[in-house]
Structure formats: structure tokens, C-alpha cells
Amino acid sequence: MSLHKKLWLAIIGLLLIVFSGSFLVTTLSAKSYLQQQISMKNADNAAALALSLTQQGADEVLLELTLSAQFDTGFYELIELRAPDGKLMILRQDNQPATGAPGWFMSLFPINAEDGVANVQEGWQQVGTLTLRSHSKFAYERLWQSTQLLLLIFLAAMIVSGFVGGQVLKRILKPLDDVVEQAQAIGNRRFITIPEPSTLEFRQVVSAMNEMSGRIKQVLSSEAKRLQKWQRDAHVDKVTGLNNREPFMKSIEAALESDDVNATGSLSLVRLAGLAQMNQLYGRANMDAVLHEIGKELNRIVMQHSRWAASRLNGSDFAILAPRAMDPREAAEQMQGSIRAVLENHSMDKGVLLPAATTIYKHGDTIGSIMTRLDGALLSNEREGESAISIAYDGDIQMQPVRQQMDHWRGVLVESFRKHNFTLDYFPVIGLNQELVHYEAPARLNWQGDKLSAGQFLPWVNRLQMSLELDKEVVDLALRAIETTGYPTAVNLSVASVVEPGYLSWIGERLTSKKEAAKNLWLEVPEAMAFRHLENFKHLCKRVTASGCKIGIEHVGHQLSDLGNISDIGVDFLKIDASFVRDIDNNVANQTLLRTLCTVGHSIGVKVYAEGVRTNEEWATLQELGADGATGPGISLPE
Known part of the structure; x- marks a missing residue:
């Protein structure tokens, strides 16, 4: 059962206890008051009626007429007159059950008022003893009405308090919803953090969970940096920042064997001709700086496309693997342009050739066949002393536009x-x-x-x-x-x-x-x-x-x-x-x-x-x- 339901049940239970206590106190007080009033009324009415009968004399006909007239008003349950020796002289009694309230209610709260008793005299001689009992149905009816009114007031109060309490409870438990959502997220391996609520108990829970999520994020971030460093140390050329030959070849092999959108694309090679002579002419330190800039430019190109990769295959050969690229010239032209721009910035471009070769690979090709046709096209370009881009077709079959x-x-x-x-x-x-x-x-x-x-x-x-x-x-x-x-x-x-x-x-x-x-x-x-x-x-x-x-x-x-x-x-x-x-x-x-x-x-x-x-x-x-x-x-x- 949810906490919301438990709180609502607790509120309803508390209201029922309050109502029950209020109901008992109010009803018992009202019953006691009515019982007292009826007893006093019985005594007063008995005294008044006895006085009236005393004034009538001892005539039995007048006594009976007077008592009958009084009883016929409907307010009495019993009127009787007994002789001094206890003999019943006149009896008027209403034997019908009391109405005006449910039977269970009257059984639960019985009204036991004392009868009114008075002596009827004729001069100094006692005529008899008068006993009078007022009807209790009016008291039950009044007591039942007051109980119903109390219940209606309670129900109205419960509705109003329920609405107001619901809004207050919703506001109080709003942080709990956030805590539940955070707990569910953590259970689903989403280690999120949320603002700490003002409620002390909730704040302690949220603080602990935020601390756990933050610690996990910190550990993951730290491990990610370590993984990246290991990867760079093992896979990346220290001068250019490009992939080394071995991991690059494995990437090509994985692409050729893949069965997804990366299974087709282009592979391009650009050779920086005369690199050995440039090292002698400009110095290795200067050329290392130039190669570093070339690496940055090639990495900039591949970062713009998912799963593209750039490599320094050897001292002077650079390559870009371009999955999904259907135009083989695209990557080769970008490579040539970037390398040429770096050389121009350092005034080293004069007489430098950048022969290039590119080809389309497809699922099922082998690395050997691809590299063979690329090396052949690149060598032909270099021998002719050109910086052209040769497209190496598979089996000399020209591709459709x-x-x-x-x-x-x-x-x-x-x-x-x-x-x-x-x-x-x-x-x-x-x-x-x-x-x-x-x-x-x-x-x-x-x-x-x-x-x-x-x-x-x-x-x-x-x-x-x-x-x-x-x-x-x-x-x-x-x-x-x-x-x-x-x-x-x-x-x-x-x-x-x-x-x-x-x-x-x-x-x-x-x-x-x-x-x-x-x-x-x-x-x-x-x-x-x-x-x-x-x-x-x-x-x-x-x-x-x-x-x-x-x-x-x-x-x-x-x-x-x-x-x-x-x-x-x-x-x-x-x-x-x-x-x-x-x-x-x-x-x-x-x-x-x-x-x-x-x-x-x-x-x-x-x-x-x-x-x-x-x-x-x-x-x-x-x-x-x-x-x-x-x-x-x-x-x-x-x-």
C-alpha cells in the first residue's frame, strides 16, 4: 500500500475517532439534559394536575373527565390515580411504541425519566395519589434530529477538510514524489540527482541518494578518462594524434565484416611526398609540429562524421576511413586540402606533392584487395609527379554515377x-x-x-x-x-x-x-x-x-x-x-x-x-x- 493511501486512512481513522468521541459526548449530554427536563416536567405537571383535581372535589366523574381531557392532549404516556389504599381508581395509558427515532437508537440511548407524583386532596382528606409520565417519543425525536445534524456537520467538515487536507498533503508529499522518481531511476540504472527538499526527513534521504549518484558519476567520469588515456597510449600516434596502423586496419576489417550501414563507404590515402627531405631541410622538430597540425586537421574532418577514422599508416602516408560515404572523392579532397593548408601556413608547400588514391569498399571485400588497388593507384600518381586523386575501382569496373x-x-x-x-x-x-x-x-x-x-x-x-x-x-x-x-x-x-x-x-x-x-x-x-x-x-x-x-x-x-x-x-x-x-x-x-x-x-x-x-x-x-x-x-x- 502506498504512503499516500496510508496517510489518508490515518486521517480518516482520526476523524472517525474524533467524531465518535464527539458523538458520544454530545448525545449522552443531550440525553441527560432531556431526561432531567422530562423528570422536572413530570413533577411540575403532576403537581399542577393534582392541584386542579383538588379543586374539583372528590367527584369521581369530574376526576375522570379532567384526567381524560389532560391525557387526550397526547403528551403523556401514563396518567393514573390510585386510592390511598393502593386501589386503582383511574388509568389512562398509551401502549403504542415510541416513534420518531430508530429502534436501535432508542435501545442504545434509553431515556429513563422519573414519573411525576402528587397527592390529590379534599380538604384535609387525601383522595388519592396521582402518577404522571410524559411521553418520551418527543425526546427521542429531538435527540435523533440533533444526532443527524451532528453527522451532517461531520460529513461536511470531512469533505472540506479532505479537500484542504488533500492540497496540503499533496504539497507536503511533493518532495516524496521526487524521491520515488529518483529511486525508480536508480533502480533502472539512471543515477540522477534532484534538489534537496526542505522537509528534514526527505532531505536526509535525497542527500544520501544524491551523494551516491554523484559518487558513481565521478567514478565513471574518472574511469572514462583513464580508458581514453589508455586508448590513446596504445592506439594513437604520439606525433600526429591519429590512429596507428594496427588499430586502423582492425577498424577497416570490422567495417568490411559488419552487416550494417557502415559496411559500405570509402577509403582514401594521401602521401606527403618527400617527407624525409623536408625533415633534413626544416629540421625534425619543425616537421613534427607540422605533422601535429596535420593530425589535428584530419581529426577535425573525421569528428564531423560518425565512425569515420583517420590514421598515419607510416611516416608519410595518411588515410581516412569514411563509412557511408558514397562519393570516393569527398574524403580525399578534404584530406588534400587540409594538408595543403597546413603546409601553406608554414610556407612549406612549394614543390610538395600530395598524390592521393581513393576507393569504394563494400561488405565482403578484403583488406588485401583494397590496399592493393589503393597502393597501385597511389604509386602511379607519385611516379607521374602529380597531386591528382586517383579513384581505384574494383576490377576496373566503373561505378555508376x-x-x-x-x-x-x-x-x-x-x-x-x-x-x-x-x-x-x-x-x-x-x-x-x-x-x-x-x-x-x-x-x-x-x-x-x-x-x-x-x-x-x-x-x-x-x-x-x-x-x-x-x-x-x-x-x-x-x-x-x-x-x-x-x-x-x-x-x-x-x-x-x-x-x-x-x-x-x-x-x-x-x-x-x-x-x-x-x-x-x-x-x-x-x-x-x-x-x-x-x-x-x-x-x-x-x-x-x-x-x-x-x-x-x-x-x-x-x-x-x-x-x-x-x-x-x-x-x-x-x-x-x-x-x-x-x-x-x-x-x-x-x-x-x-x-x-x-x-x-x-x-x-x-x-x-x-x-x-x-x-x-x-x-x-x-x-x-x-x-x-x-x-x-x-x-x-x-x-
Whole structure:
């Protein structure tokens, strides 16, 4: 029972006690007063009537007429006259039961008034003894009316006090609502803080909870900074601040094996020709400063796009991985322009060549094939002494113009949404005991007899701004599958589900209409989108978790500095990006990174899963590091 109900019951009980006490005191006092008044009236009326009878003489006819006339007034229950020897001379009695009040009331509060007694004389001789008893029905009626009036006053007072008390109670307990909301948020892994109320007891509770939330945020922020430092020390070139070759190659490999919007994009190389000669001419310290500025400019480019990455592959070669970029020249031109601008600022651009090569990669390509065609195009440019940008096509097959491809894919997707050609594939996520955690369910497109992977059509869905429609489609597919199989199922959401206001109400209605299925639905949002639109993501988390659905962040590890923000989001799980999982059994730096990441997640009750696990050795190492589960090509359910 809630505190509000208990307080109201206490107030009602208190009012009932007050009413009962008031009722008893008032009614008993009124009964005593009426009883006394009736007794006095009986005595007075008996004396007056006896005096009147004395004046009548001893004539029995006159006595009986006088007594009958008095009794007929209806105010008396009993009038009798007895001779001195006790013989009944005249009797007038009303044997009808008293009315004017309920029987239970008269039984509960009986009125026992004393009879009026007086002697009737004839001269000095006693004629008889007169006994008179007034009717008590009038007293009961009056007592009952006063009791009803008291009850009405009490009810009116209860209504008024209930309204006023309700407003006062609402104001007093307003801080309690905030405390309850904070407690519920903490239970949902959202460690929020609220203003401390003025009420002492509430203030003590809120202060303790705020202190706990603040301490957790501080710990997470501190751990996020440590993780970022470790990542920079292990993965970042100290001169330029760009990724080293090894982690960059792992990012390319993860992109090629991914099955989402990042599975297609461009990879661009720019070579700073003659770097060795420039070191001799300008000095290594000066050139290191120039390379540092070049690194800052390239990082500025990639920071404008989610999941883009820049690297210094070797002394003079720079690269940018640009997922979702359909124009291969875009990143290469930005790289050339930024490097040229830095050299011009230092008056070092004269005679310096910046040959570049770029290509489109797609799901299923290999790093070897991509780098081979890029190196060939770059070498050809450098030999010709040019700063041109060569586009390295796969197998010398010229790509269709982007506009033509967009028109083609727009027709494909419009018809596919209309005919609901989308399906889901299922890949297990297993726990530490080889049990099923849930199925990852990437979208597939059935088109002209072929099943297209997400990596083939998602870039065009994103480019044509149809992501919201696809998010709705995959949620509906997952809910229907859960209703059929009962298996927990995870689907990926795009940035549209986070930023579009209409999606929040749509998914709320969907989950409410399918309450049982919603409990087995898992939703995943990419790390870059979750942290870039943090407030909107919090609203999405709050809405879907209210229906029992689980929500988490996938591809975690690229924005470790933002990890402290998960303290008040309320996510259920994190999925570590495959680029950090690759060869984890032989990568000490990434082992330290993932061990700390798992510890941070567990400290706030968040499960941590690994993506892209390929070997048993990787899975065994991840278990030692504290991962709660894994998915990938090397993961399967036991038969």
C-alpha cells in the first residue's frame, strides 16, 4: 500500500475517532439534559394536575373527565390515580411504541425519566395519589434530529477538510514524489540527482541518494578518462594524434565484416611526398609540429562524421576511413586540402606533392584487395609527379554515377516498403554458460529472388532518408517473430529513431499493444548516435524500458570519453565494437581496455557483450576479462 493511501486512512481513522468521541459526548449530554427536563416536567405537571383535581372535589366523574381531557392532549404516556389504599381508581395509558427515532437508537440511548407524583386532596382528606409520565417519543425525536445534524456537520467538515487536507498533503508529499522518481531511476540504472527538499526527513534521504549518484558519476567520469588515456597510449600516434596502423586496419576489417550501414563507404590515402627531405631541410622538430597540425586537421574532418577514422599508416602516408560515404572523392579532397593548408601556413608547400588514391569498399571485400588497388593507384600518381586523386575501382569496373544509383535504389526501397519485402536473419548472443541471451536480428531485403544483406542496402536507406520507415519495419518484424517463437530478439535502430519526435510515440504505442512480446524485445543504438543525441536517447530509453523492453548501445569503444554519461541514461547493456575484440587474445593493450570497460559497466548493473568474436581463443579471453556474453562468426549455440 502506498504512503499516500496510508496517510489518508490515518486521517480518516482520526476523524472517525474524533467524531465518535464527539458523538458520544454530545448525545449522552443531550440525553441527560432531556431526561432531567422530562423528570422536572413530570413533577411540575403532576403537581399542577393534582392541584386542579383538588379543586374539583372528590367527584369521581369530574376526576375522570379532567384526567381524560389532560391525557387526550397526547403528551403523556401514563396518567393514573390510585386510592390511598393502593386501589386503582383511574388509568389512562398509551401502549403504542415510541416513534420518531430508530429502534436501535432508542435501545442504545434509553431515556429513563422519573414519573411525576402528587397527592390529590379534599380538604384535609387525601383522595388519592396521582402518577404522571410524559411521553418520551418527543425526546427521542429531538435527540435523533440533533444526532443527524451532528453527522451532517461531520460529513461536511470531512469533505472540506479532505479537500484542504488533500492540497496540503499533496504539497507536503511533493518532495516524496521526487524521491520515488529518483529511486525508480536508480533502480533502472539512471543515477540522477534532484534538489534537496526542505522537509528534514526527505532531505536526509535525497542527500544520501544524491551523494551516491554523484559518487558513481565521478567514478565513471574518472574511469572514462583513464580508458581514453589508455586508448590513446596504445592506439594513437604520439606525433600526429591519429590512429596507428594496427588499430586502423582492425577498424577497416570490422567495417568490411559488419552487416550494417557502415559496411559500405570509402577509403582514401594521401602521401606527403618527400617527407624525409623536408625533415633534413626544416629540421625534425619543425616537421613534427607540422605533422601535429596535420593530425589535428584530419581529426577535425573525421569528428564531423560518425565512425569515420583517420590514421598515419607510416611516416608519410595518411588515410581516412569514411563509412557511408558514397562519393570516393569527398574524403580525399578534404584530406588534400587540409594538408595543403597546413603546409601553406608554414610556407612549406612549394614543390610538395600530395598524390592521393581513393576507393569504394563494400561488405565482403578484403583488406588485401583494397590496399592493393589503393597502393597501385597511389604509386602511379607519385611516379607521374602529380597531386591528382586517383579513384581505384574494383576490377576496373566503373561505378555508376551516384545520382543514377540513388534513383535505382529509391525505386527498389519504395516498392520493398510497400510490399514488406524485408525479413530478419538470426545470430545468437550467448552468455557465460553457453545459454542464449538473445538473437541479433539484422534486416534482410528480398529482391528479385536474392536476399540482400543489410550492408548492401542500408547505406542507401540512410542516404535516401528512409531510416525511420526501416526502423518501424524491423520492430514490427521482431515483435511478430517473438510472438511466434518466444525467443528474445534484438534489432538495430538508426539515428532516426533517436531524433525523430514521432518515433517515440509510435514505438510507445506498439510496445503497449504488444506487452508480452515487448518484454523479449532488445533494441540497439550505435554509440556515435547515442552520445551525439544524448537527451533524445535518454527519452527513448525511458519510454521503451517502461514497457519491459531492453535497450543498449552497440559498437562501443570509439567514444570512451563519453562513457561517463551512461550513468543517467538507463541502458541495459553495452556491445563492444568488433575492432577492439579482433585478436584480443594477443593484444595486451585492448585487454586492459576491455577489462576496465567491463568493470565500469558492471559497477552500474549494465551487461557487457562483445561483437565480432571469431575464435574460441578470443571468446575465452573475453570471459576472463569479464564480458557477459558474445556474438560473431565464431559463436554458436551448443547442439
